[in-house]
Every structure is written in structure tokens, then in C-alpha cells.
Amino acid sequence: MYVADSRAGARAASAEGAARPRAGRRRAAVAPTVLALGTVSLITDVSSEMVTAVLPLYLVTGLGLSPLGFGLLDGIYNGFSALVRLIGGHLADRGGGRHKWVAGFGYGLSAACKPLLLLAHSLTPIGLVLAADRTGKGLRTAPRDALISLSSTPATRGRAFGVHRAMDTAGALLGPLVAFLILRATVDGYDAVFTVSFCVAVVGVLVLVLFVPGDTRTKAGARSTRSTWEATESGPPSSGENPAETTAPPTLRAALSLLATPAVRRITLCALLLGLATVSDAFVFLLLQRRLGVPDRWFALLPLGTAAAFLLLAVPLGRLADRIGSRRLFLAGHGALLLVYALLLSAWHGTALPYVVLLLHGGFYAATDGVLMAAASESVPEELRSSGLALVQTGQALARFVCSLGFGAAWTAWGDRTALTGSAVLLALGVLVSLALRPAPSEGPA
Amino acid sequence: MTLRTRLLVLVSALVVLAGVGTASVLHASARADRRDHAVPGGPRIAAGQVALSTRGRMIFRNMAWGPHRDELTSVPASDPSGPRTASKVKCLRFYAAGGTGVCLQSLHGPVQDTYRAVILDSRLRVTARYDVPGIPSRARVSPSGRYAAWTAFVGGDSYAGTNFSTRAAVVDTRTGRLTPSLEAFRVVKDGRTYHAADANFWGVTFAADDRTFYATLATHGSTYLVRGDLRARTLTTVHPNVECPSLSPDGTRVAYKKRVKGLPKDAPWHLYVLNLRTLRETPLAEPRSVDDQAVWRDDHTLVYALPGDYGADLYTVPSDGTGKPRRISTAAVSPAYVNRSTG
Numbered sequence: 082m083y084v085a086d087s088r089a090g091a092r093a094a095s096a097e098g099a100a101r102p103r104a105g106r107r108r109a110a111v112a113p114t115v116l117a118l119g120t121v122s123l124i125t126d127v128s129s130e131m132v133t134a135v136l137p138l139y140l141v142t143g144l145g146l147s148p149l150g151f152g153l154l155d156g157i158y159n160g161f162s163a164l165v166r167l168i169g170g171h172l173a174d175r176g177g178g179r180h181k182w183v184a185g186f187g188y189g190l191s192a193a194c195k196p197l198l199l200l201a202h203s204l205t206p207i208g209l210v211l212a213a214d215r216t217g218k219g220l221r222t223a224p225r226d227a228l229i230s231l232s233s234t235p236a237t238r239g240r241a242f243g244v245h246r247a248m249d250t251a252g253a254l255l256g257p258l259v260a261f262l263i264l265r266a267t268v269d270g271y272d273a274v275f276t277v278s279f280c281v282a283v284v285g286v287l288v289l290v291l292f293v294p295g296d297t298r299t300k301a302g303a304r305s306t307r308s309t310w311e312a313t314e315s316g317p318p319s320s321g322e323n324p325a326e327t328t329a330p331p332t333l334r335a336a337l338s339l340l341a342t343p344a345v346r347r348i349t350l351c352a353l354l355l356g357l358a359t360v361s362d363a364f365v366f367l368l369l370q371r372r373l374g375v376p377d378r379w380f381a382l383l384p385l386g387t388a389a390a391f392l393l394l395a396v397p398l399g400r401l402a403d404r405i406g407s408r409r410l411f412l413a414g415h416g417a418l419l420l421v422y423a424l425l426l427s428a429w430h431g432t433a434l435p436y437v438v439l440l441l442h443g444g445f446y447a448a449t450d451g452v453l454m455a456a457a458s459e460s461v462p463e464e465l466r467s468s469g470l471a472l473v474q475t476g477q478a479l480a481r482f483v484c485s486l487g488f489g490a491a492w493t494a495w496g497d498r499t500a501l502t503g504s505a506v507l508l509a510l511g512v513l514v515s516l517a518l519r520p521a522p523s524e525g526p527a
Numbered sequence: 528m529t530l531r532t533r534l535l536v537l538v539s540a541l542v543v544l545a546g547v548g549t550a551s552v553l554h555a556s557a558r559a560d561r562r563d564h565a566v567p568g569g570p571r572i573a574a575g576q577v578a579l580s581t582r583g584r585m586i587f588r589n590m591a592w593g594p595h596r597d598e599l600t601s602v603p604a605s606d607p608s609g610p611r612t613a614s615k616v617k618c619l620r621f622y623a624a625g626g627t628g629v630c631l632q633s634l635h636g637p638v639q640d641t642y643r644a645v646i647l648d649s650r651l652r653v654t655a656r657y658d659v660p661g662i663p664s665r666a667r668v669s670p671s672g673r674y675a676a677w678t679a680f681v682g683g684d685s686y687a688g689t690n691f692s693t694r695a696a697v698v699d700t701r702t703g704r705l706t707p708s709l710e711a712f713r714v715v716k717d718g719r720t721y722h723a724a725d726a727n728f729w730g731v732t733f734a735a736d737d738r739t740f741y742a743t744l745a746t747h748g749s750t751y752l753v754r755g756d757l758r759a760r761t762l763t764t765v766h767p768n769v770e771c772p773s774l775s776p777d778g779t780r781v782a783y784k785k786r787v788k789g790l791p792k793d794a795p796w797h798l799y800v801l802n803l804r805t806l807r808e809t810p811l812a813e814p815r816s817v818d819d820q821a822v823w824r825d826d827h828t829l830v831y832a833l834p835g836d837y838g839a840d841l842y843t844v845p846s847d848g849t850g851k852p853r854r855i856s857t858a859a860v861s862p863a864y865v866n867r868s869t870g
Binding site: 266280283 | 528533536537540541544545547548551552554555556558559562619635640660661662664680681722723724725791794
């Protein structure tokens with residue numbers, strides 16, 4: 082949608098606001114749908130992170146397996162999940178906004194995988210169950226983000242995604258806690274962890290089914306779509322009287338032709354370029370540990386530090402995105418990442434360094450993860466919202482995957498400092514190019 | 528559906544699911560009680576004195592249910608299924624030689640379990656403690672008792688993924704000098720210094736000279752046997768496709784698990800013995816996949832663990848490829864033959 086917030090903000094707000102009275106007020110909290118989706122994500126993340134936290138322990142001490150071969154499969158799963166995301170996005174857009182049901186299927190599939198873990202006792206079946214779990218995750222991500230985007234006004238989208246990501250991360254932090262409490266109350270209570278995880282996942286699916294409206298497009302979405310098209314210079318590829326009622330469901334070609342839209346191409350290109358310079362978390366934590374001699378026993382806490390900073394900063398930075406423009410904050414977030422690289426390369430060895438690095442690293446996620454979705458929502462028409470968001474996410478995920486491979490190779494060939502310096506230069510260039518790619522003033526809020 | 532109906536559905540589902548969840552936790556904690564009671568027909572166990580210097584004993588982690596579960600336990604090496612003497616010292620993994628023991632333990636923390644390695648003297652008194660950064664898997668002590676090594680699986684490198692890496696640590700028990708990771712050593716592969724960010728090491732085994740050791744190096748999807756030098760701090764590749772090496776008491780051969788093509792991905796290993804002089808491999812008579820670092824009972828016999836009814840059972844097989852495997856003990860893991868005459 083090429084609606085310019087600054088220019089047509091009031092009109093857009095009134096149009097979308099008419100459909101969703103409680104979300105329409107500029108200073109209001111986020112839409113009930115966003116809170117419901119946030120609750121679903123919080124509950125689901127408690128469930129999935131419970132399993133993730135105990136899985137290594139279960140494999141090594143519970144089943145007596147070596148998990149090394151398992152790690153090799155991890156990269157393949159992640160690539161696969163990125164492709165599934167595109168499928169989920171497309172399916173959700175077909176038939177005029179089946180976002181809720183595609184997302185629900187994804188959540189349901191992951192929930193069904195939990196009891197299967199009880200039955201799998203060797204690496205191959207466990208690998209298959211986890212692949213199914215990730216398929217569910219891949220399927221649900223884009224439709225869920227599309228629902229968040231469609232149930233918020235352009236002026237409050239950053240905040241909506243911020244609230245959602247904060248709730249999501251809170252779940253991710255709670256999950257391991259619940260799992261270890263269960264393990265402490267029992268002996269080898271992995272079966273109890275998996276059973277409780279399943280029960281929690283079912284609650285998540287129920288909240289989605291019961292409290293997330295499934296008709297955002299046919300009622301509210303369609304009406305507001307027409308209103309916003311009127312405010313734009315050029316209509317979407319398939320803009321008719323009322324897309325949801327009169328036009329055929331978006332085809333796969335229409336989803337791919339999104340890339341022909343300058344604004345979508347620009348944001349995807351930015352996500353790709355910056356993704357190519359985003360060193361994976363594993364390397365950041367490893368570098369932090371090596372440069373600063375973080376004691377081994379604290380090592381497992383480093384990801385928690387990043388997650389905690391993400392949790393704390395997601396909402397304030399989401400609000401900031403609404404104020405200064407989500408593209409601008411997205412770039413600023415990468416500035417924070419650049420600072421992380423610089424600090425890791427610097428000679429400063431102060432005791433505050435790990436805290437500063439983790440705060441900036443969490444800040445990077447808070448300023449980019451949901452914010453990218455908010456930024457992409459500005460350029461993608463409503464009936465292709467899910468496909469469009471999936472496209473941007475997949476591009477970013479694949480770019481990060483390429484970066485991981487390249488970073489690993491560079492580390493091997495030239496050492497960690499050179500590899501990180503290279504990434505920093507690449508990131509700085511990416512930010513500069515993205516600044517140059519900024520849309521014309523008439524096209525966006527930036 | 529009205530809001531009232533939806534809330535009613537949610538609350539009733541919550542009640543059912545909370546019931547299922549609570550039941551599963553209660554079931555698993557009741558099992559804890561059951562495990563404190565010995566199973567009829569299980570091995571006879573009594574508390575007593577366990578020492579790392581008593582001749583002709585095998586010491587291991589007892590996994591039989593009962594009050595001495597997970598304790599270091601000793602049996603006569605000549606009668607490994609005989610009466611067990613339990614020591615009160617609990618370990619996940621254990622090894623001992625030359626009057627020194629290394630015991631890898633878990634500590635229950637408020638948020639998550641942590642692990643540590645403790646060095647034991649010949650009367651099982653703790654002489655040193657070290658943090659272990661992940662789930663411990665392998666432990667070894669040099670024949671003289673001077674050096675100890677352990678391996679841990681380190682997760683958490685990525686908070687969303689399930690990637691693992693390993694850290695192999697070596698400590699000089701005399702000076703307390705710790706090498707937290709063999710990654711600090713220089714790797715020489717095919718005659719040249721080799722760098723890899725993805726290098727993982729595990730399964731250290733020591734020679735009698737307190738300088739040479741062997742271990743596994745994994746990089747780019749392949750594994751290698753490496754010979755380490757504690758003084759020069761180098762690791763030199765010796766042979767491909769070797770995991771969890773175990774050096775024979777006479778120092779001439781290495782027993783190891785080899786990844787064999789065509790076997791299921793979750794059970795891909797067969798036991799082999801490699802002659803270090805000729806680099807000739809001999810497959811052993813154990814047809815099952817073995818995921819353990821074998822122990823040499825003497826220069827001709829290997830002992831290793833396979834999954835069993837109560838965790839793991841110990842088996843033995845000749846080291847020359849002849850004979851067939853024989854179960855020598857149930858509900859036992861991490862054996863060590865203390866104060867044997869050879870090595």
C-alpha cells in the first residue's frame with residue numbers, strides 16, 4: 082500500500098479505524114487482535130523453548146546419543162523453513178485472507194509434534210519430528226505477521242509489532258525456566274516436560290482459534306482497502322472495486338510480481354544487503370567469549386542477555402518507529418549492530434563491555450525484527466500482505482544463512498578479527514546503500 | 528460464538544490440560560521414588576569403602592535402582608557382576624588411573640543445571656573443581672594419574688537453534704594448569720597448520736609418557752584421529768574417520784568407533800582397532816552400533832557400554848576381531864580398571 086502516513090495518515094486512520102474502533106485512536110494501545118496474537122506467541126514460545134532448552138540434555142543424558150550429527154542437520158532445517166514460509170504466506174493470501182487458518186494449522190502442527198517426541202528414541206525420528214515442528218513454525222510466521230499488520234493502523238504498526246515481539250520473547254525466556262523447574266521436581270522427567278509442552282501448545286492454539294478474528298479482510302480489511310487505495314497515486318496490480326469480494330484469489334504470479342513493485346523491491350533489497358552482513362548470534366557470543374574471556378559457566382547466559390534486552394526494548398523502539406519511520410529505525414538498528422562489531426574489535430576490555438554488547442545486540446533485534454515487518458507493510462497491498470511479508474523475511478533469512486557460511490569460511494581462512502572487520506565494512510556499506518535507496522518523500526514516512 | 532462461550536471453552540480446556548500436565552509431572556516425580564527402591568533380582572549393593580588404589584577392582588557409575596543409584600561403585604575385576612560396593616560419590620561420567628579420578632557431575636541450579644569436573648584422590652576426596660561449559664560426555668586420566676581430560680557438549684551458541692559444539696579440556700592435576708579447550712592448540716593437517724572455526728575436539732586418551740595423547744578432531748563434516756603433544760601444544764592428524772579413540776595399555780593400538788557407510792544415521796558406528804604403526808584397521812566382533820569411548824581391560828580385551836534396561840550395560844569383546852561380545856555387567860557405565868599391572 083503506497084499510502085503516505087504523513088500525508089494521508091488521518092484519512093487512513095479514520096478509514097481503518099472505522100473498521101476497528103478500538104485500534105483507531107492514535108494514542109490508544111494496540112488492537113485486541115495484536116494482544117491475542119501476542120498471547121498466542123507467548124504461550125507457544127513457552128512450549129517450544131521448553132523443548133529446545135532440554136533437548137541437548139535429553140539427547141546426551143536421557144538417550145545417550147551424541148548430538149553432533151544432529152547439529153549438521155540444523156542448517157538444512159533452517160533453509161527449508163525459509164521456503165515453507167513463502168508457501169505459508171501464499172496460502173494465507175489465497176481465498177481472500179485465510180491468515181488465521183493457515184497460522185492455526187502451523188501452530189497446530191507444532192503442537193502435535195510434542196507428544197511425538199515421547200515416542201522417538203533415536204536421532205532420525207527426532208530429526209523428522211523437529212523438521213515437522215519447524216514446518217509448522219515456517220507456515221505460521223507470515224500469516225501471523227500479516228494479521229498483526231492488517232489489524233493495526235499504519236500509524237501504530239511499529240508499536241503493534243513491538244508489543245507482539247516483546248510478548249513472544251517473554252515466552253521464550255519463560256520456557257526454559259518452566260522446563261528446568263519440571264526437571265528439578267522429577268528424575269529424568271523429560272516425558273513430563275514434553276507432555277506439559279504439548280498442553281501449553283494446545284492452549285496457544287485454542288487462544289488463536291477462540292480470540293483471533295478470522296475475517297479481517299472480508300469485513301474490515303476490504304472496506305479499508307478500498308479507502309486506502311483512493312488515497313494512493315497508483316493502485317495495486319489487481320485493484321478492483323473491492324478486492325476481497327470481486328477479484329479472484331491472488332495467484333502465485335501476483336505474489337512474485339510483488340518484486341516488480343519498486344517499493345517492495347527496495348525493502349527486500351535492503352533486508353538482503355543488511356542480512357548479508359548480519360553475523361549469526363552463535364558467532365557474536367563466541368567472539369564475545371573469546372575476546373573478553375567470559376567464564377564458561379556464564380556462556381549459556383549470553384543468549385538470555387540478548388533476549389532480555391530485546392524484551393525490554395521492543396515496545397519503546399516500536400513506538401519510536403511509529404514516530405520517526407520504521408525504515409529509519411531499521412537502519413538505526415543496524416547501526417547498533419555495527420557498534421557491536423566495533424566493540425568486539427576494539428581494545429576496550431572494561432567489565433561493562435559484555436553488558437553493553439548484549440544491550441546493543443538486543444537493541445538491534447528490537448529495532449529490526451518487528452520493525453522490518455512494519456516497514457514492509459507500508460509497501461505491500463493488503464490482499465498480498467502475507468506473501469509480501471514472507472518474501473521479505475525469506476530474503477533476509479537466506480541472506481543471513483549465506484552470511485553465516487561466508488563468515489565461517491572467512492574465519493577459517495583469515496582469522497576471526499579479519500572476518501569481523503570484513504562484516505563491519507560490509508554492514509557499513511549496506512547501511513549507506515540502504516540510505517541511498519530511501520523512497521522518494523511522496524512514497525513513505527521516512 | 529459469544530465471548531461467554533469462548534471463555535467457557537477456554538477455561539474448560541485449561542482445566543483438562545492443567546490436569547494432564549500436573550498428572551505427567553506427578554507421574555515423573557513418583558518415578559523418582561520408585562528409583563530409590565532396589566529392583567528384586569538386581570545386583571547386590573552395599574555402602575562401603577571405595578579406593579582408587581585397591582588392586583584388581585573395576586570402578587564404575589552404578590545405574591541400578593536403589594539408594595546407591597549413580598554412585599561410584601567397585602566390584603572385583605574378575606567378577607564384574609558380583610556384589611557392588613557403593614561410595615556415596617555421584618558422577619555422570621567417570622574415569623580413573625594411577626590413583627587419580629575424574630568425576631563429571633551436575634549441579635542443580637535455580638534456572639538451569641550446571642556441570643563441573645572434580646579431581647579425586649585415591650580415597651575419592653575432592654582435590655580440585657572446574658566448571659564444565661555444557662553437558663559432559665567423555666572423561667579420561669593419564670596412566671600416571673597426572674593429567675585429566677573431559678569433553679562437554681556446548682549448546683546455547685544459538686538461542687533459537689539446536690547446534691552443538693564440543694569442548695575438550697585438559698588439566699595438569701599436579702600444577703592445576705587448565706587448558707579449557709584444545710582449540711588453543713595448533714592443528715597440523717597434512718603437514719600444514721590448519722585453521723577452522725568449525726573445529727571440534729572430543730574423546731581425549733593419554734599415553735604413558737604424560738606428553739602424548741590422542742583425540743578426535745571434527746571439521747567440515749569429517750572426523751580425524753589426532754595425536755596431541757602437551758608440551759609443544761600441537762595436534763597432528765593421523766587417520767580419518769576415527770571417533771572416541773582409546774589407547775591400548777602398551778600404546779601400540781587405538782580402539783575407536785568408526786562411522787560405517789550404509790548404517791542408519793542414528794546408529795552409524797562400529798568398533799575398530801587401529802594399529803598405530805601400520806595404520807591397519809581391524810573390525811571387532813561387536814555387530815551393534817557403539818556410541819562410547821571403549822576402555823582396555825588389558826592389552827587384548829575391550830569393555831564398552833550399550834543402552835540397557837536401566838540406562839546402560841557393560842560388554843566385553845576381544846581386541847583382535849575374534850570371538851563375540853559378552854555382557855559382563857548390567858546397569859553400569861563409565862568403567863575404569865584401577866591399579867592394573869599393565870600400564
